Amino acid sequence: MRNIVIGPGAPSGTPGSATIGGVNSPTGSADVRRRNLSLVLRHIAAFGPCARTELAEATGLVHASITALTAELIGSGLVHEVGLASSGARGRPRRLLELAPGRVLTIAIQVTQSRLVSAGTDLSGAVLWRDEREHGAAFGDPRPVVRAIAEIVHEAWNEVRGAGDRKRAQLARVVIAVPGAVVEDEVVADSILLGWRRVDLRSLVRAQDPTVSCPISIVNEANMAAFAEYRALVDRTGRVPKVFAYLRVVRTGIGGGLVVDGSVQTGGHGMAGEFGHIPVSFDGPACKCGDHGCLVTYLGVRALLVAAGLDPDEYDADLERGRVEFDRRLRGGDPAAVRALETGARALATALTAVCRVADPEQVVLGGHLAAWSDWLVPNVLRHLAGRRAVTPTDEPVISTDLLGEDATLRGALRYGCETVLDDPTSVPLVDADGG
Numbered sequence: 001m002r003n004i005v006i007g008p009g010a011p012s013g014t015p016g017s018a019t020i021g022g023v024n025s026p027t028g029s030a031d032v033r034r035r036n037l038s039l040v041l042r043h044i045a046a047f048g049p050c051a052r053t054e055l056a057e058a059t060g061l062v063h064a065s066i067t068a069l070t071a072e073l074i075g076s077g078l079v080h081e082v083g084l085a086s087s088g089a090r091g092r093p094r095r096l097l098e099l100a101p102g103r104v105l106t107i108a109i110q111v112t113q114s115r116l117v118s119a120g121t122d123l124s125g126a127v128l129w130r131d132e133r134e135h136g137a138a139f140g141d142p143r144p145v146v147r148a149i150a151e152i153v154h155e156a157w158n159e160v161r162g163a164g165d166r167k168r169a170q171l172a173r174v175v176i177a178v179p180g181a182v183v184e185d186e187v188v189a190d191s192i193l194l195g196w197r198r199v200d201l202r203s204l205v206r207a208q209d210p211t212v213s214c215p216i217s218i219v220n221e222a223n224m225a226a227f228a229e230y231r232a233l234v235d236r237t238g239r240v241p242k243v244f245a246y247l248r249v250v251r252t253g254i255g256g257g258l259v260v261d262g263s264v265q266t267g268g269h270g271m272a273g274e275f276g277h278i279p280v281s282f283d284g285p286a287c288k289c290g291d292h293g294c295l296v297t298y299l300g301v302r303a304l305l306v307a308a309g310l311d312p313d314e315y316d317a318d319l320e321r322g323r324v325e326f327d328r329r330l331r332g333g334d335p336a337a338v339r340a341l342e343t344g345a346r347a348l349a350t351a352l353t354a355v356c357r358v359a360d361p362e363q364v365v366l367g368g369h370l371a372a373w374s375d376w377l378v379p380n381v382l383r384h385l386a387g388r389r390a391v392t393p394t395d396e397p398v399i400s401t402d403l404l405g406e407d408a409t410l411r412g413a414l415r416y417g418c419e420t421v422l423d424d425p426t427s428v429p430l431v432d433a434d435g436g
């Protein structure tokens, strides 16, 4: 798994790339050094505490290189020595290395329609700080969100630095996950939910508070959830799908992401993985995107309420209440609710067929309400997909439900931030040169 690299710290993952992350292809000596530091740090992160001999075996690097690289990682405070391991009857005991706790902080902030959900972790993934608050922003006005983000970064930083022995902590990256398309220069191109058009969130945060000087990444929230679900699947099952698709239905719509070779695909315009607006019929219901018959017009919460004979306007102020009522009827065997989800399943199968023809995923993960409705959805989807088996007998993906639930976006954004340091340990300065 070491060669799966994700994050804008990677040479191929700088802003402007069509993917987030990708396998490094070193070209110069600085790149070789960075890559080797990354190899060693990743091994320590995954398997530490470990001895230098183990690092040499695992990375294929000679002992002299391992000695120099580990000295550099110790010098930057990312790694420290802990205890000794016996070398058996002969030879000296070996010193073990592990990640230094609390040295590097990544803050992830998820922007929702009304709230900011945030957390901070060190490189080990240990959560050092958590927060959730209202942002109070009106539709179309990002300024209250920007002010709240600057406050959150300061509060998290002060609290983490003030706790324990963390005076040398460094803020490595702030990752902001937004419900909208993010274009190549990490500008929010469009958020239907927030009413944002071409919002340069990173510049606005810097203008609000120039002391927030660490790298800031702006990413799509569903992409981060896809990345977290991909990582969770790999970690828990050991399966490494080459192409992985994630789709979820939440109160506000349908989102998702595509992960290929461990990298989230953002596409040419930040729109890759926008499964909700795959057209599944020419003359279907009108969609707010301007088209007709998009997947969301069959499988979105509002669409399901209509199909189940519920009045969505009655739930306009609180669509979640409508979703709960739909769910109750579904589980009670209400024929209209069951039929609504059967139609939704057919639309999902049609959209998935398109996804399979273009990207050929081995694994499709259903998240959000799709996971809760999987008993109704999956058999129907598989039946529709099976109808095409004569043409392409082996291309059906494994369909499973999500592993992380609502936490997926924040966890994905945190991991994404940590991966940027694992990609490029030289981004963390020497401890003595700069305490953070």
Ligand SMILES: [Zn+2]
Residues within 6 Å of the ligand: 276, 277, 287, 288, 289, 290, 291, 292, 294, 296
């Ligand atoms: Zn649409």
